[in-house]
Amino acid sequence: METALIVIDVQQGFADPVWGARNNPDAEANIEALQNAWRGPLVLVRHDSVEPGSPLRPDQPGNALQPFLDVERADLVFGKSVNSAFHGEVDLDGWLRERGVEDLVLVGIQTNMCVETSTRVAGNLGYRATLALDATYTFDLEDLTADQLYHATEVNLRGGGFARIASTAEVLAGLR
Template sequence: MTALILIDVQRGFDDPYWGKRDNPDAEANIARLLASWTGPLVFVRHDSTTPDSPLRPGQDGNRFKPELDRAEPDLVFGKNVNSAFHGEVDLHEWLKARHITDIVLAGVQTNMCVETTARVGGNLGYRVKVVLDATFTFGLEDLTAEQLAQATATNLRGGGFAEIVSTDDVI
């Protein structure tokens, strides 16, 4: 069985605080995934502990983006680290209890929480697919968002952590 895990698809990532992002089609692709998905669905929210973060609980930026409004996830929980496997819920136990062996990941940020979740999931033995065109990130230090997304794809694929797929591949 396969679960779709949407990571940190939150309004706070629209804040100029983050800088220039890549992939303006990410939200539309996330909406397409949701519209076609029939299996278990998980929403993960980043609950930042950084005082000036737009993702802090209690702020509008902590809420999910409107593309997720109509969905009925099987599990919703918060985390304050990069991996969805290290949040308020033991995601690994939740998946095992439902005999889920494959996970499809999408969300924000490609090279942070999505990549970390993919790596941990791969280490735990899940067959992981990352829907690269349903993720986005921001430039960091001297690399552009596009370069970071490509580096993530290379790292995950080359390291055997995940298969890199498109929204069309999943649908």
């Protein structure tokens, strides 16, 4: 039984000040540690924004994946223009099932947006999903802080039965 690592929207454009204050400054280091230790399928998903002026538009430098991601080693790299990685330019569900993948570890940006949506859909599709929460981050939104949104995602996914919440260290320990 295979477990895939799904890395969602870890793009240079999220460094743009337009997003505001973020949380979890260790997220990138945790994502990199997971990627470097990973031996199963590695999937890199990129948000190809259709919003005018977005730093994540395909014609903008911010659309590029962050340089620490190993695109050459990845088994699948693709774009999406909606929140769910399962609704992109590739049939991710079909791709995973063809490879016998039943378990997923999800990480990336933004915790409460594309990461949470993709994790919910994974749970709906019957995958055993694990969210490595400390390998995600988000930004302040309206009257909520990034930390509040981050913890709300944790409660939503765990409490709703969509995913197991784990730390990077716990996921890495499970690989040994």
